[in-house]
Structure formats: C-alpha cells, structure tokens
Amino acid sequence: MTATIPRSPITPLHSQFQNPNPTPLFNPRLLPQRRRGIPHHAASSSSGGGESNRHKSRAIELQKLIEDSPYEFNSKDSPSSLPRPLTSALLSNLATEGSHLRVAYQGVRGAYSESAAEKAYPNCEPVPCEQFDTAFEAVERWLVDRAVLPIENSLGGSIHRNYDLLLRHKLHIVGEVKLAIRHCLLANHGIKIEDLNRVLSHPQALAQCENTLTKLGLVREAVDDTAGAAKHVAFHKLKDAGAVASMAAAKIYGLNVLAQDIQDDSDNVTRFLMLAREPIIPGTDKPFKTSIVFSLEEGPGMLFKALAVFAMRNINLTKIESRPLQKQALQTPDGNATVFPKYFPYLFYVDFEASMADERAQNALGHLKEFATFMRVLGSYPADNGLQ
Ligand SMILES: O=C(O)C(=O)C[C@]1(C(=O)O)C=C[C@@H](O)C=C1
Secondary structure (H helix, E strand, O other): OEOOOOOOOOOOEOOOOOOOOOOOOOOHHHOOOOOOOOOHHHHHOOOOOOOOHHHHHHHHHHHHHHHOOOOOOOOOOOHHHOOOOOOHHHHHHHHHOOOOOEEEEEOOOOOHHHHHHHHHOOOOEEEEEOOHHHHHHHHHOOOOOEEEEEEEEOOOEEOHHHHHHHHHOOOEEEEEEEEEOOOEEEEOOOOOHHHOOEEEEOHHHHHHOHHHHHHHOOEEEEOOOHHHHHHHHHHOOOOOEEEEEOHHHHHHHOOEEEEEOOOOOOOOEEEEEEEEOOOOOOOOOOOEEEEEEEEEOOOOOHHHHHHHHHHOOOOOEEEEEEEEOOOOOEEOOOOOOEEOOOOOOEEEEEEEOOOOOOHHHHHHHHHHHOOEEEEEEEEEEEOOOOOO
16 A cells, blocks of 8 residues: 655655756856866866856866866976876766765655765755656756665665666666665654554565564555655654654654664665766776676577676676566557567666776677677766675
C-alpha cells in the first residue's frame, strides 16, 4: 500500500517542469573567452559571465579556479612557467568541488540521498526531487548541475529503477559515494512502540529492517522516501503509525526516536552515483572504476565469453546486474495475439576496477564490442573505497 505524502514546504522538483527552455545555470559555451593568455579551449570551458548574481558568482569562482590553474601565464613569463597541460587531478577536483553546485536528489529534506549529495559535493545546494526520473531530467535541462542517486545497498540489493534510467537518459557517471545507513524507528512524542500498528518508509528501507519490523508485527506501507514518511507521520500527527528514517529526519520533523540502528545488519551501506551532463577525463593517478552496459546475442557461453574479456586482462569486476530489455511481449502482425519470445533479451550492467585511460580497459572493451550487440560506457570515475 502506498500512502500519499503532502508536498514539502519547499516543493521538490517534479517531472512537469514549467519552463520548457530554462536558462542554463552554467553553460560554458555561453561564456566569454579568457583574456589573460589562457588557451582558447581552456578558456571556453571555464570563464565567467551570466545573468543572475548566483550565475555571476559561479562564473567568478570558476574564473578564479582557472586563474589558479597551471594554465596561467603571461607573455613575460619564463619558459618554465609556460602553460602546463590540465591534469586529471585538477579536472577531478573541478568535478568534486561542491561549492555552489546545485545537486538533485530524490526525496525531501532529511532523506539519506540528501546526506549522500552533501557527502559527494560538500557545500553544495541539495535540490529535492519527487522521483528519480525528475532528478535525471533536472540535470539534462540545466536546472541543476549534478544528481546523486542510490544504485545499490548492501542489504537490499540493486535499485533497479536507476539502472533502467541510466540507459534511458544520456547522463554520465562522474563519481560514486558510499553512505552508512542507520535507520531509526520514529513516532510522534508520547507514542510508544506498543501503540504502533503500521510503519511507513521507502521500500528499500523497509526491506533493510525486515527482521525488526517482523518481530514488532508492524504492517509496512511503502512511500517515496524515508524522510517523506517521517514528515507524513508528523504532519498528520499519526498515533498508530511510525516511520523508518534517519536521525536527521527525526530532528527536522520533530519526531521521537523509539529505536536506533534497526537495520538487519550494522554494516548497512548504500552506494550512490554522481551524475553529470559531461563525463570527466579518466585518470590513472588514483583507483578508478568504469561502468558499462551491453547486450549479447542469445547462445551458449555468450556471457562467459563477455566476462572473459576482463578476466584475461586481470581486470576485477565489482558488480554485474542484468535487466530485461523492455520489449518482452511482441505483437503478431494482426495486432491481436501476443507472442512471447523463447528467451527474454537482457541488458548487462558491469562495473570494473580500471580507468578508461588504462590500456587494459580499452582493449577489453574493444574485444567485447566484437561480439556485443550493443555497448555503452556509462562513466569512468574515481572509486570510493572509503567505506569497506
Ligand atoms: O528514502 C531515502 O531516504 C533515500 O534516500 C532513498 C534510499 C534508497 O533508495 O535506497 C537511499 C538509501 C537507503 O538505502 C534507503 C532509501
């Protein structure tokens, strides 16, 4: 059963954006060229100018970054201070520098995804979105600069919707961030655990607390996000319902914490992807991961053959996910009956531990392309090895 959650006071972005042609928050192509000896291609992607103050200050920030960059030189400089090429370190700093970035996440204030956005881009402005699709669309339409979305959880598994959306949209994975998820059981003040009949939360959160909720005999009700559940319980002053959400959500919505760390395993980690309109330049200066999606002809040993392109180059795979290609039912020519194919066609999503700048990765993908019916690189990005 899905409860209806009232809108946040700061209304989250929803899919039907009002302005069909929103002004880009920062479109490098619209900015004037750099004046002080910066090579054309560097200047065109980094200097300032814009309409709003926010836009201007963003441009100034980026201008300053370029001024501090190894490209800075003037005609009186000695040869040793001639421009040095951009390094991947500089570019990935640009990519992870959070100040003034607007970052879309799914949910309302207090959602784990908001914490993930703040962890990925410190000092960013997190922008709540109603659905995952909305966050993808917000980046594509320049309403925000990045999106941070959950992709898998150590207890609940994959967030399939986001795998499907990665393919449907043209965004690039520019990073990953892992967040420890510690769920609390929240209720209005004065309510005891014994008073509760039901509990509201995001389906992933409910799944991650399966054992505790079963022991308590609570009926689960799925809603869009954990913080939205907390908000609903507080807003409607519910007496028979609690919410599974974060400690942050308890504070924001003024709820009491009835139980802490109710997830089935104390090591509960969600991995989030950082998405942008442009890819980052892959480096080899730190551990990188690459995410791809491909499909194969039906036949014996095809997947084995596909995975062997990595094994034979000693490339470690960190994740494989298969998703049905969404045309499982075929109409007959008369349009009346439905023919089911003998096999469901599948898409395979694979993450591996190598940068696209690594020759082994290029060779592996070149090899895979020889027999894959479709292949796309979703992104090559620094690995988050912080939470293991
Ligand atoms: O509901 C939230 O707070 C979310 O950020 C969503 C979400 C998810 O989709 O997996 C994120 C992290 C947790 O695993 C539980 C829920």
